[in-house]
Amino acid sequence: MTGKPTPMMQQYHRLKAEAEGCLLFYRMGDFFELFFDDARQAAAILDIALTTRGEHGGEAVPMCGVPVHAAEGYLARLIKAGCRVAIAEQVETPEEAKERARREGSPVSKALVKRDIVRFVTAGTLTEEALLEPRRANVLAAVCEVRGALGVASVDISTGRMELESTATNNLGAALARLGASEIVVPEGWFEAPDAAFQRPRSDFASEAGERRLKTVHDVATLDAFGDFDRAMLAAAGGLIAYLDHVGRGNLPLLLPPVARSGERHLAMDEATRTSLEILVSQQGSRQGSLVAAIDRCSTGAGARLLAEDLSAPLCDRDAIAQRLQLVQWLYDDPLLRADLRQVLRALPDIGRALGRIVAGRGSPRDLGQIRDGLAEARRIRDVLATKPDRPELLERLLPAMGGHGALVDHLQRALVPSPPTERQNGGFVAEGYDAALDALRLVSGNARRAIAALEGKYRGETGIAALKIRHNGVLGYFIEVPARHADALMAPDSGFTHRQTMAGAVRFNSLSLHEEAGRIGEAGGRGIAAEEAHFEELVGEVVATRETIAAAAAALARIDVAAGQAERAAEGGWCRPEIVEHACLEIVDGRHPVVEAALASSGARFVANDCRLSPDDRLWLIGGPNMGGKSTFLRQNALIVLLAQAGGFVPASAATIGLVDRLFSRVGASDNLARGRSTFMVEMVETAAILAQATTRSFVILDEVGRGTSTYDGLALAWAVVEAVHETNRSRCLFATHYHELSRLAESCDALSLHHVRAREWKGDLVLLHELAEGPADRSYGLAVAKLAGVPKPVVARAKSVLDRLEKGRAETGGIAAGLGDLPLFATAFAAEPETSDGLRERLAALDLDALSPREALDLLYELKREAGKTET
Numbered sequence: 001m002t003g004k005p006t007p008m009m010q011q012y013h014r015l016k017a018e019a020e021g022c023l024l025f026y027r028m029g030d031f032f033e034l035f036f037d038d039a040r041q042a043a044a045i046l047d048i049a050l051t052t053r054g055e056h057g058g059e060a061v062p063m064c065g066v067p068v069h070a071a072e073g074y075l076a077r078l079i080k081a082g083c084r085v086a087i088a089e090q091v092e093t094p095e096e097a098k099e100r101a102r103r104e105g106s107p108v109s110k111a112l113v114k115r116d117i118v119r120f121v122t123a124g125t126l127t128e129e130a131l132l133e134p135r136r137a138n139v140l141a142a143v144c145e146v147r148g149a150l151g152v153a154s155v156d157i158s159t160g161r162m163e164l165e166s167t168a169t170n171n172l173g174a175a176l177a178r179l180g181a182s183e184i185v186v187p188e189g190w191f192e193a194p195d196a197a198f199q200r201p202r203s204d205f206a207s208e209a210g211e212r213r214l215k216t217v218h219d220v221a222t223l224d225a226f227g228d229f230d231r232a233m234l235a236a237a238g239g240l241i242a243y244l245d246h247v248g249r250g251n252l253p254l255l256l257p258p259v260a261r262s263g264e265r266h267l268a269m270d271e272a273t274r275t276s277l278e279i280l281v282s283q284q285g286s287r288q289g290s291l292v293a294a295i296d297r298c299s300t301g302a303g304a305r306l307l308a309e310d311l312s313a314p315l316c317d318r319d320a321i322a323q324r325l326q327l328v329q330w331l332y333d334d335p336l337l338r339a340d341l342r343q344v345l346r347a348l349p350d351i352g353r354a355l356g357r358i359v360a361g362r363g364s365p366r367d368l369g370q371i372r373d374g375l376a377e378a379r380r381i382r383d384v385l386a387t388k389p390d391r392p393e394l395l396e397r398l399l400p401a402m403g404g405h406g407a408l409v410d411h412l413q414r415a416l417v418p419s420p421p422t423e424r425q426n427g428g429f430v431a432e433g434y435d436a437a438l439d440a441l442r443l444v445s446g447n448a449r450r451a452i453a454a455l456e457g458k459y460r461g462e463t464g465i466a467a468l469k470i471r472h473n474g475v476l477g478y479f480i481e482v483p484a485r486h487a488d489a490l491m492a493p494d495s496g497f498t499h500r501q502t503m504a505g506a507v508r509f510n511s512l513s514l515h516e517e518a519g520r521i522g523e524a525g526g527r528g529i530a531a532e533e534a535h536f537e538e539l540v541g542e543v544v545a546t547r548e549t550i551a552a553a554a555a556a557l558a559r560i561d562v563a564a565g566q567a568e569r570a571a572e573g574g575w576c577r578p579e580i581v582e583h584a585c586l587e588i589v590d591g592r593h594p595v596v597e598a599a600l601a602s603s604g605a606r607f608v609a610n611d612c613r614l615s616p617d618d619r620l621w622l623i624g625g626p627n628m629g630g631k632s633t634f635l636r637q638n639a640l641i642v643l644l645a646q647a648g649g650f651v652p653a654s655a656a657t658i659g660l661v662d663r664l665f666s667r668v669g670a671s672d673n674l675a676r677g678r679s680t681f682m683v684e685m686v687e688t689a690a691i692l693a694q695a696t697t698r699s700f701v702i703l704d705e706v707g708r709g710t711s712t713y714d715g716l717a718l719a720w721a722v723v724e725a726v727h728e729t730n731r732s733r734c735l736f737a738t739h740y741h742e743l744s745r746l747a748e749s750c751d752a753l754s755l756h757h758v759r760a761r762e763w764k765g766d767l768v769l770l771h772e773l774a775e776g777p778a779d780r781s782y783g784l785a786v787a788k789l790a791g792v793p794k795p796v797v798a799r800a801k802s803v804l805d806r807l808e809k810g811r812a813e814t815g816g817i818a819a820g821l822g823d824l825p826l827f828a829t830a831f832a833a834e835p836e837t838s839d840g841l842r843e844r845l846a847a848l849d850l851d852a853l854s855p856r857e858a859l860d861l862l863y864e865l866k867r868e869a870g871k872t873e874t
């Protein structure tokens with residue numbers, strides 16, 4: 001028989017339905033409990049015990065729980081594992097529940113505490129310091145399609161930065177790759193939605209509603225002052241704000257005025273390019289080994305986040321780039337100022353994120369303290385910088401934002417203690433002298449505490465019990481405690497003490513005086529906490545009212561930090577300031593790859609710098625040479641130098657003149673990138689097709705071994721056609737690395753194409769890779785020497801050499817690659833001719849390609865090997 005669900009289970013199921021697919025954290029006393037499948041899932045992820053509680057539908061209900069005080073750590077792990085969590089809190093005390101039951105006439109003993117979902121915790125809507133990475137933005141994106149255009153709204157709610165973009169629908173991948181969002185919401189049933197996206201009602205994504213929501217949030221009658229927003233942008237903004245409203249249960253986080261993003265202002269890069277250049281994450285998926293990790297010398301988390309944004313969206317506007325470079329140069333030229341500045345910045349609190357928590361209603365006194373200290377520091381930094389001569393234009397624009405807030409800082413300084421706590425229930429964060437009434441209340445409790453301490457001495461004297469103590473706990477409050485053997489004296493009716501509790505070895509009492517003093521502390525304490533709470537609310541209100549200018553100060557500091565970090569990196573690595581020009585050239589002298597160079601340096605090796613000189617007349621370099629010779633590295637370093645320069649930083653070279661690039665493409669021939677689930681060669685071709693469709697005369701394209709993913713003839717033919725197309729039709733600047741010798745012939749027909757190779761030398765039979773770029777075609781292919789270098793067994797290399805000789809002979813005689821193979825002796829026979837040792841036997845076995853042998857050949861070989869083995873044994 002299945003019984004009727006208990007009221008608690010009914011409440012649970014109602015909340016679970018409201019949680020819309022999120023895990024439900026159901027508050028029970030000091031724990032958040034999870035039930036049913038939620039419990040199974042969470043227990044597995046968190047590696048905690050799965051138990052049961054009662055039954056439902058005749059079966060035991062699986063349950064697991066986490067203590068409330070440690071919930072943040074568990075939440076972090078669940079979010080990381082891709083879960084979304086709804087927090088159901090008790091919104092009344094058990095006493096209130098009983099009171100309510102009494103009023104409603106239901107059984108008081110069974111009164112169920114009311115619970116509500118107070119918040120959803122999702123990857124894109126975190127504000128807690130403990131759940132966020134200081135050096136990474138945390139982006140939530142909403143995406144939708146409106147009449148053939150794609151609207152993308154994104155926000156980092158930890159700092160309030162909001163951006164709206166409208167783009168072509170086929171740019172979805174590129175737009176999302178740039179944002180690196182940790183959570184994406186889309187309208188229900190949208191066919192094109194990315195896999196992990198979360199669906200929300202379609203009605204949330206209406207452009208009129210979106211416009212209305214934006215106006216309400218910013219309390220304006222028109223959005224004109226913020227920029228030009230089209231319908232796709234507004235629809236996406238609507239979806240985003242509606243979602244934030246849902247997740248915060250009506251409590252909106254910090255949202256700064258939206259910025260309209262325009263594609264033309266930024267260097268366009270698609271997803272494949274970003275992945276292959278390893279801008280923010282390496283191919284292994286970590287920050288380590290990425291471009292940003294090799295560049296980042298920022299002193300603050302906010303600076304590091306802005307640097308990542310700069311690198312994700314380099315500029316296309318010469319003037320804007322020049323302004324950033326000018327600031328980097330200014331700080332580069334003054335190492336002392338830079339050192340001081342970086343030191344001061346290192347101690348700066350993360351104002352932006354503290355503000356984010358405060359506006360979201362999750363702020364603490366400590367966050368207010370951070371705003372106070374951060375803004376005070378901003379003013380000091382402004383005062384120092386403002387006295388320096390020859391200030392760059394960008395700095396002049398940033399300084400005013402850092403100077404305001406005098407009154408707010410002053411108020412926070414008067415109101416708060418030097419290091420306010422993160423908790424506010426117990427008060428203690430309002431400074432002395434700020435509120436006379438609060439001081440008086442504190443005086444009362446202080447006096448009462450002293451009176452209680454005095455009582456202890458007095459009672460000891462009166463009773464003669466030296467072990468008598470006055471103690472305090474959360475349940476009884478203040479009490480007098482004596483060891484059990486002395487209790488009788490205090491039990492006497494006329495002793496003036498009243499019995500409260502008998503413990504194993506002690507007995508506890510109260511007294512009238514103690515009761516009175518404790519009452520004073522209790523009342524004064526309660527009123528004091530209420531007073532502090534009111535001050536907290538008032539200070540929060542003041543901060544919220546000036547949120548936009550506080551955010552502007554934080555942004556100005558982050559920009560200065562990025563520039564100081566870039567200058568520092570340049571000084572450290574001997575980098576230069578690039579010159580950005582309009583015509584389509586790319587002249588890099590002594591260019592280096594920042595990530596490879598750093599990796600080599602850590603193992604004591606030196607990086608060989610190389611030049612790149614592309615111009616309209618010599619715009620496509622075909623680069624040959626041995627594997628591992630440094631072709632990929634050279635290609636990438638030039639792409640990264642362009643990216644760094646247009647992000648407004650110095651570059652790893654001794655000189656660089658860069659014609660502004662509108663689109664950057666990087667492609668690597670398919671190898672073992674199967675993880676992406678499409679045929680690798682298919683992927684390679686899809687990505688190549690995109691270049692041919694989109695690259696312009698202002699683009700820069702690097703193609704690494706394209707054509708590698710298919711058979712020799714196909715691959716060569718495709719590589720040939722792609723080079724021709726880039727040269728003739730797209731006319732982009734291009735570096736093309738290939739191991740196809742045959743492509744050298746393109747130099748005859750393509751006049752703006754030139755041949756280059758990475759140098760190698762054979763020395764005492766071994767291959768030495770020089771990693772040095774030289775003009776002209778590669779003299780030959782070094783595949784066999786590389787194989788030897790890599791430890792392929794000698795007999796196999798020797799065998800390959802004879803195959804190669806035949807192939808080349810055949811080609812020379814008949815023009816067909818495979819023609820020479822006809823009279824090639826079998827591998828085994830070729831081998832048998834060589835003198836054998838028992839080690840030779842082992843090598844022969846290791847080198848066998850069993851699949852290439854017919855059964856008959858295999859049997860013959862086996863007899864032969866047996867014979868050989870017999871020989872060596874005797």
Ligand code: ADP
Binds near residue numbers: 596606627632634758
């Ligand atoms: P390829 O593309 O020709 O196969 P890579 O560019 O992948 O070669 O380089 C192979 C390795 O050679 C790199 O991992 C690096 O260790 C080293 N290398 C590449 N370029 C240089 C250089 N310019 N100076 C020193 N070492 C280099």
